[in-house]
Amino acid sequence: MLGSMLRQASTTLDIDTPGRALVEITRPVAGWLGHAGIETGLLTLFIRHTSASLLVQENADPDVRGDLERFFARLVPDGDALFRHRDEGPDDMPGHIRTALTQVQLAIPVAAGRLVLGTWQGIYVWEHRRRPHRREVALHLLGE
Amino acid sequence: MLGSMLRQASTTLDIDTPGRALVEITRPVAGWLGHAGIETGLLTLFIRHTSASLLVQENADPDVRGDLERFFARLVPDGDALFRHRDEGPDDMPGHIRTALTQVQLAIPVAAGRLVLGTWQGIYVWEHRRRPHRREVALHLLGE
């Protein structure tokens, strides 16, 4: 395989969140990939925030997202007396911890022009703050 | 350094798991890398499932894997009354949460023809379901 055709593409997606929720972004990501004309390569997503994160999860039963939310709400309680950093309210520090426990970046191989996601996998921005935010996700694609 | 020699390779490993356990895959991954003839580059692993994950962990004392298992079993109890998603049994939703708390992808640099893993690091598929499964791990390699 010749390497001389390898090239890069990049963009930034602006994702509006409704407050704390898992927001699926598989479609806009796949849409951008589809226009890039890359058959084989590597897509990297990076979220430029410290209280929202990236997650690959099941995109079939909505109860999965509800259960994830309930589990993390119990694991990292809003307003926990342990926290000193409260500048932006009781969900401020939990947002940072939930981000630490999940991911700020994902690297997903591309084959036959598509992400190699499994049948039930979707890509999500997980908003950890209670109020709506606009979140920036940088995409970087390398391939041929 | 000339860039014109950069090239890609990719494959999929099928990993049979015995049910909930950490299954080391360092050897098949390194074996495939060894045949690719890449001296310097980047290897990305991506698991195409939502209830099994990837982990880099100590591969010396088996008690480490036992303790990881016991810790996660306590942190995310099977059959927790919190969970509504129970389609496939009491270990269904815990599988999703354990996956969210660990990784679906790993990117590991390659130098001198080898993964830059530390002395005690191994690569594992962490099966979170109680029954055996066949898991697909997509590998993507870029380098020269």
Next chain:
Amino acid sequence: MLGSMLRQASTTLDIDTPGRALVEITRPVAGWLGHAGIETGLLTLFIRHTSASLLVQENADPDVRGDLERFFARLVPDGDALFRHRDEGPDDMPGHIRTALTQVQLAIPVAAGRLVLGTWQGIYVWEHRRRPHRREVALHLLGE
């Protein structure tokens, strides 16, 4: 965009930690990147250890790091009776678990010659052991 200019660079940073703490490494990473002459690309960091990890977190209020530390100390207690692996003391197994719950690798796109980190994001080595260690972080850069 022509791909023929794509090239790689790699190095290893040695990071001295003071014992359990979040040690910011944004500056040495960005410094190395600045000398590589890459405008657009992908930087991957990989920590070669099983009881220290990598994290992107807020680098403004130090209380965030303190709260992260307190939260993880409560979540994964040193000397927990659950743990059998105690070769190196009560903080040995917690170091492995805290590493599993965070990251051993980070991939961050590069645009306009800089990491696409958000305004408040810094890159940290999280030392999970109580005593000082020297930690190796492998850096791999690909771009043009």
